[in-house]
Amino acid sequence: MTIPRLTLDHIACRYGDLDVLEDISLTVQPGEFVSILGPSGAGKSTIFSLLTDTVKPASGTMAFDGEPLGKRQNPFAFMPQRDALMPWRKIIDNVTLGLEVQGIKRREAREQVGALIDEFGLAGFENNYPSALSGGMRQRAALLRTVVQQRKMLLLDEPFSALDALTRTRMQTWLETMWLKHRWTAMLVTHDVREAVYLSDRIYVLSPRPAKIVRTFDIPLSRPRGRDAVSRAAATEIENAILETLFDPTGGTLP
Ligand SMILES: Nc1ncnc2c1ncn2[C@@H]1O[C@H](COP(=O)(O)OP(=O)(O)OP(=O)(O)O)[C@@H](O)[C@H]1O
Numbered sequence: 001m002t003i004p005r006l007t008l009d010h011i012a013c014r015y016g017d018l019d020v021l022e023d024i025s026l027t028v029q030p031g032e033f034v035s036i037l038g039p040s041g042a043g044k045s046t047i048f049s050l051l052t053d054t055v056k057p058a059s060g061t062m063a064f065d066g067e068p069l070g071k072r073q074n075p076f077a078f079m080p081q082r083d084a085l086m087p088w089r090k091i092i093d094n095v096t097l098g099l100e101v102q103g104i105k106r107r108e109a110r111e112q113v114g115a116l117i118d119e120f121g122l123a124g125f126e127n128n129y130p131s132a133l134s135g136g137m138r139q140r141a142a143l144l145r146t147v148v149q150q151r152k153m154l155l156l157d158e159p160f161s162a163l164d165a166l167t168r169t170r171m172q173t174w175l176e177t178m179w180l181k182h183r184w185t186a187m188l189v190t191h192d193v194r195e196a197v198y199l200s201d202r203i204y205v206l207s208p209r210p211a212k213i214v215r216t217f218d219i220p221l222s223r224p225r226g227r228d229a230v231s232r233a234a235a236t237e238i239e240n241a242i243l244e245t246l247f248d249p250t251g252g253t254l255p
Contacts (some may be wrong), residue, residue, distance in 0.1 A: 053074070
């Protein structure tokens, strides 16, 4: 059996008196795209804070490639909710930032990102400042900065939440294409049920705080998940089941 890339086992977490996570168990296999969906304030981002070691669990265990988390170098590349590009750095210098922080010389860092600039639709904009780019381009630049760090797993915290609906849809399609090509191991936190279904191999749905995993959805839709009628019908069925779980995590009858 493959050792999961990431395992959370009965994790609980609180901030002072506030119980945020009550019981979170999940796994992510190498090359999987997994999403976390849940009501606002349930503790989705807190799961990322636990992984990136900015918060400690009250109980439970976390393992990466079979080893307890924390006993090895940080295996995560984290992309925060907002693009967080530095407005005073050119796009190329924003994108190489993560590598430079790792101690890689700027010239070498530029060489490493060079091949991907085109794939990320940023060719010709390397020397622009973030303010000159569209929202979608800024998010692609932020994602490029995240993936070039070559960590073992990507953590994406609502990466498209600030984008308009059309750009967001385009970005989802683009991200799936890129994921199919590179097979990153990824975990996405999102409010958007359709986005989660479109992108994920598996979705964990959280209850309101203190959060538990109320249901796990494997998404058996074939890839690439174009937007044709057949896949839409199957996807809609899954979306509806997820929405019902979100509206009524106890599984009772909806009013
Ligand atoms: N550093 C912190 N100190 C104290 N409370 C915090 C801290 N970070 C988050 N919280 C609280 O913990 C709860 C969960 O927050 P978190 O950001 O993890 O939820 P979320 O599900 O990601 O929310 P949203 O969907 O609105 O982004 C919230 O009530 C929040 O106010």
